[in-house]
Amino acid sequence: MKVLMISLDRTLLGEKVSGGDAIKRHQLYGSFCDELNIIVLSRNGFQKQQLAQNVFVWPTNSTSKLFYVKDAFKIGRDIFKNNKFDLVVSQDPFLTGMAGLKLKNKFKVKLLVHWHGDFFSKEWLAQSFLNRIFIFLAKRIIKKADGLRVVSSGIQKKLLARGVKKDKIRVIATPVDLSKFLTFEQVRLNQLEAKYRREIGQKIIMFVGRLEKEKNLFWFLEVFRMIKAKYGRLKFLIIGEGSLKQELERRVHQFEIDEDVCLLGRIDFDDLTNYYRLADLLVLPSLHESFGKVLVEAGAAGLAVVATATTGSREIVVNEKTGFLVPVGNKKQMQEKILSLLKDDVLREQFGEGARKWVKENFDGDLNVKKIIKFWQELVF
Numbered sequence: 001m002k003v004l005m006i007s008l009d010r011t012l013l014g015e016k017v018s019g020g021d022a023i024k025r026h027q028l029y030g031s032f033c034d035e036l037n038i039i040v041l042s043r044n045g046f047q048k049q050q051l052a053q054n055v056f057v058w059p060t061n062s063t064s065k066l067f068y069v070k071d072a073f074k075i076g077r078d079i080f081k082n083n084k085f086d087l088v089v090s091q092d093p094f095l096t097g098m099a100g101l102k103l104k105n106k107f108k109v110k111l112l113v114h115w116h117g118d119f120f121s122k123e124w125l126a127q128s129f130l131n132r133i134f135i136f137l138a139k140r141i142i143k144k145a146d147g148l149r150v151v152s153s154g155i156q157k158k159l160l161a162r163g164v165k166k167d168k169i170r171v172i173a174t175p176v177d178l179s180k181f182l183t184f185e186q187v188r189l190n191q192l193e194a195k196y197r198r199e200i201g202q203k204i205i206m207f208v209g210r211l212e213k214e215k216n217l218f219w220f221l222e223v224f225r226m227i228k229a230k231y232g233r234l235k236f237l238i239i240g241e242g243s244l245k246q247e248l249e250r251r252v253h254q255f256e257i258d259e260d261v262c263l264l265g266r267i268d269f270d271d272l273t274n275y276y277r278l279a280d281l282l283v284l285p286s287l288h289e290s291f292g293k294v295l296v297e298a299g300a301a302g303l304a305v306v307a308t309a310t311t312g313s314r315e316i317v318v319n320e321k322t323g324f325l326v327p328v329g330n331k332k333q334m335q336e337k338i339l340s341l342l343k344d345d346v347l348r349e350q351f352g353e354g355a356r357k358w359v360k361e362n363f364d365g366d367l368n369v370k371k372i373i374k375f376w377q378e379l380v381f
Contacts (some may be wrong), residue, residue, distance in 0.1 A: 001060075001380055003029075004079060005038040005089040006072055006096040006105070012038055012057045013046040021269055022310035023051055024037045025369075027365050030055035032373040041068040041095060072099035073106075080107050086380040087112060091147075093138035101141050110379045113145040118311045120158045123287040123328065127213060147379050149372070151291040153203070154311035169374045171304070173315075174293050175365040181272075181300035182356075184277040192278045196262070202233040203342050206279035208272070208294045209239055211242025214306070216329075217220055218244075218251060220285040223334050225255055229265075230335075231342055236261045239275060276301035280348065281341055283301070286310055287328060304351035322355035 011022045030036040030052050038057045040046075046059035058079075076099065079085070089112045090100035097113050104111040119125055119138060125131050127377040131287035142148055142159070148169045150156050156171050196204060205224075209215050216239070228234050238248070238261065245263065254259045267275065276282070282305040289312035296316060298305055305323035307313040319325040324337035341348045 001033050001376065002035045002083065002085040003033050003086070003087045003376060004076060004085045004091060005036065006076070006099050007038055007040050008042050008096060009091070010040055010046070012051070013040055013049055013059050015046075021177060021180070024177070027052045027055060028369055029373070032376075035085075037073045037079055037085070039079075039099070039303055041065075041072060041099075041356070056295045063221075068095050069098045069102070072096070072121065073102045075300070076103045079314070080109075085109060086378055089376070090114065090141075092116060093141045097141040097145075098137065101144055104144070106144075109116055110146045111144070112147040112149060112207060112379055113142055115150045115155055115159070116149055118155060118158075118163075118288040118290040121288040121311065122363045124214070127287075145374060147240075149375060152312050155290050156313060158311075159290070165285065167294075169363045170315070170371070172371045172375065173363055173368050174291055175368040175372070176293060176296045176363060177365045178296075178300045178360060178363070179275060179370065181273045181297050184273050184301070188271065188274045189233070192274060196235060196278065199233050202235060203231070203280045204237060204278060205281045205283055205338065205342075206233050206237045206239065206275065207283055207285075208275075208297075209284070211238070211240050211244045211248060214245065214289075215242075216285045216287050217248060219329070219331075220283065220334075221248070221251055221255060221257075223285070223331050223338075224261070225257060226335050227338055227342075228257065231339060234342070235262065237275070237279065238263045239265075239267055239272075241266050272297070273301055275317040276303050279303060281306065281338065283338065284308065285334065286312060286313075292316055296363045297357055299355035299363075302352040302356040304341055304348045304355060306334065306341065308334075314361055316359075318354070318358055320332075321351070322358050323351055 008021050036055045041060050044061045049057040057092040058075050062068050062071045087110050088100045088103050090096040091114050093113050101110050105150055119135055151173050153171050156169050224236050276298055282303050284307035286308055289310040291312040308316055308328045309325040317323045317325055326333040326337055
């Protein structure tokens with residue numbers, strides 16, 4: 001089976017991000033294929049990469065985002081000229097989906113479209129006028145696609161409600177290598193404890209993810225100030241990069257919580273498990289999530305969570321058993337649930353143990369990889 005994938009993930013081209021395991025995951029996909037070629041939509045400056053003997057990554061090196069689809073189609077067309085592929089996999093129903101649909105029509109090949117976001121949520125649609133245009137395009141693309149992969153049953157329900165046939169959809173969560181988060185390095189953890197937990201009894205809450213609008217971090221800084229005023233000995237660690245980093249730093253300074261909030265930026269993926277062990281609680285205050293990979297990682301590490309009740313978090317967090325779910329934008333409940341876990345060590349540990357068990361039973365990464373490959377084979381054969 002020969003597969004051509006179209007992606008937005010520039011970590012496959014060597015761009016460093018916090019918490020990235022994309023290269024290993026795509027190498028694993030390639031082990032089930034005769035050949036896997038991946039076209040990554042990118043601006044100028046990247047080189048072609050070879051991730052394995054049969055896995056190749058091609059940058060579009062476009063001069064503008066306006067040319068992403070055109071450039072991806074050109075590269076795909078050239079690849080098809082030299083080698084007939086069985087399946088095109090597009091990583092979203094927008095730009096990569098448009099390029100995939102053009103290749104499907106040109107070469108009469110099967111098209112699988114991934115639907116990773118909660119694109120029908122009112123919060124996502126409200127973020128930008130362009131999102132309404134994108135969702136219009138997405139409806140056309142998924143209608144033409146041969147298969148759809150979604151990461152949660154909540155997304156599947158929304159697609160079914162809009163007339164997509166059930167046999168066209170597979171619910172397969174993003175594969176997570178749980179083994180990475182089941183263990184930690186004691187020496188490294190001791191170093192982190194000495195660096196960040198300066199007071200006896202101090203608690204640490206943590207966020208891991210992109211510093212973008214949908215993560216709702218400006219809102220959560222206000223919640224953190226309320227919690228800090230009531231609890232006192234508290235530190236907030238923010239791991240990740242994004243377009244809002246400078247504004248977050250400015251607001252931290254404006255709120256006079258510089259000593260209590262640390263923006264750590266990008267950290268090494270192999271070190272992430274130690275940070276999960278350091279923290280007492282993970283928070284995910286997002287406006288919308290289709291899945292929430294960090295919730296799976298934190299669960300494997302035995303960390304309790306408080307998250308907004310998005311489509312994705314409802315799939316992973318068992319409310320009042322592995323963590324708490326609160327309505328999106330509800331400051332009072334977010335504050336109350338976090339305080340209740342900070343004050344109750346026994347409950348927090350019970351939630352953490354419950355999360356570890358739940359994640360191990362329901363989000364096995366190797367099993368999800370096999371499900372993905374099986375779906376590819378069903379479409380091709």
